[in-house]
């Protein structure tokens with residue numbers, strides 16, 4: 858938990874097994890499928906990995922197929938997770954031209970966004 862998480866590139870991410878059962882954590886880069894790591898974690902054991910590339914990653918436990926998550930690595934503070942209606946808010950964004958990247962349900966959409974005032978609303982066109 859949670860099933861979707863964003864992390865910063867260069868910051869250590871801790872994968873902690875708080876269960877009484879052994880688990881496995883395997884993480885693949887979405888798209889290429891490249892394996893980032895694939896480790897067994899005993900109860901109360903922790904594994905730490907630092908992501909060095911932006912993008913979405915698929916997290917799974919090979920022993921329990923229902924255990925899945927999405928992890929998105931971002932290289933700056935302008936990242937967040939939307940609510941269950943797809944709404945999100947980022948504060949303190951300096952004016953300028955940005956590239957909005959949205960990842961959901963295994964798909965990635967991109968759109969140019971110009972921030973020019975105190976509030977900019979964006980509607981993502983699929």
Ligand SMILES: [Cu+2]
Pocket residue numbers: 879880881918919920921924
């Ligand atoms: Cu498991």
